[in-house]
Structures are given as C-alpha cells and as structure tokens.
Amino acid sequence: MIDVYSWATPNGHKIHILLEELGLEYKAIPIDIGNGDQFTPEFLAISPNNKIPAIVDSDGPDGKPLALFESGAILFYLAEKTGKFLPADPVGRYTTMEWLMFQMGGVGPMLGQAHHFRIYAPEQIEYAVNRYSNEARRLYNVMDKRLAVTQFLAGNEYSIADIATFPWTRSWKNQGIELDEFPNVKRWFDVISSRPAVIRGVEVLTSLRKEHTSDKSREVLFGALQYAKH
Secondary structure (H helix, E strand, C coil): CEEEEECCCHHHHHHHHHHHHHCCCEEEEECCCCCCHHHCHHHHCCCCCCCCCEEEECCCHHHCCEEEECHHHHHHHHHHHHCCCCCCCHHHHHHHHHHHHHHHHHHHHHHHHHHHHHHHCCCCCHHHHHHHHHHHHHHHHHHHHHHCCCCECCECCCCHHHHHHHHHHCCHHHHCCCHHHCHHHHHHHHHHHCCHHHHHHCCCCHHHCCCCCCHHHHHHHHCHHHHCCC
8 A cells, every 4th residue: 555645736646647557556645735734743754845745655665664755756666666657678767767857857846936926926026927937938848849759758658757747737828838839748748638547646636625825825835834944
C-alpha cells in the first residue's frame, strides 16, 4: 500500500496519474494547503519542505517502508519500482530524465509564477505578468518544437516526463496561452487527456479543493506563514 499525502494541484496530480497508470494500490490522504495542513508536524516529518505531494510506500526497498517527498523523485521511484514509463536503455532513460528535469526546473516554477501573478496576486504588477506570461509562451514553444519530431516529450513512448508535464498544461488559459497556437502541444495534450488513467487521476481529491479566495487561505499560501519556522 502506498499512502499519498497530496492535494488536487498539478504536482499532486502527477502522482495520482502515475499511480492510476500503474494500477498500484494507494490511499490518497488530503493535505489541504489552503488550510495549513502542510505545516503540521506529522506532514513535515515526511515532507520537510512543507510541499505536496509526499508518499510513504509500506513495501519499499528490501520490503521496508520508504517516505519520499518531491514529485519528480516520487515519479522516478515509482517508475523504477515497476519498470514502467522509464526506458531501460541508457539513451531513452537519460532523455526521459532530461525532459522530467525540464518540467521540474522550468515548466512547473515558471507556469506557477504565471498563475500567481495573473490570477492570485493582490495587485496586478505589469512587469511580473509580462515576464512570466512571456516565459510561459517560450516554454510552450520549446515543447511544440520537440513534439513536432516526437510523439511524446522523451520520444515516441509515453513516459514520466509526459506525466509530470501534462497537469501543468491543463490551466493553459490562466497562463495567457491559446493552445491552438501550439498545434503539436495540442495534439499531445489531447492524446494524454483522453487516457482513462489520466481521467481518473485528475479527479483524485478534486471534489475537496476550494478556490483560494479567503484571507486565511491567501495568508497560508502566500503570506508570512510560509516563511515562519515550523
């Protein structure tokens, strides 16, 4: 059994999707990040960076429990554990890791900032909106060029690189993107979004999610509580 401490966000959905694709038995344990659940001692013991997702695999290496945080590390672990969605050949493996790191270091942080300054920031800062909206377009263009020559990001096989990236592209409108301008990304997006495991994965914990409109949730997510010692 794998316990998944998570929430209905792009990073959470990465893990939900992969677990559904793999058919592994898991339990989704909600960590309401707008309520401050990520700061509890119990969660911090598993995820010291106070971010979701995190997992505890009761059947880890050598049959011992293993706790992991950071979505990229979790994807890599589950793919290695099952031998799926991560090629065995060195070239395919490193290409997959390359595009997974592209998501972790670029797509996630930059599209997250685009979301923040376009949707959640208490004031519209033109420089920030333009900076991150333009970076979002640049990243979509990188993906579009790649997907002009391969079916999926790491090659012609669906992999954890696609699973990592797809949830972030579901909110393309909030990023100032028109998906029709990137036809190869749109083709890729449509193929992935129609997979049964993906459809199931993006519904995990979604019914519990609330918009971050209250002063409390904004303080928890974006205020001083983020920078306090826990």
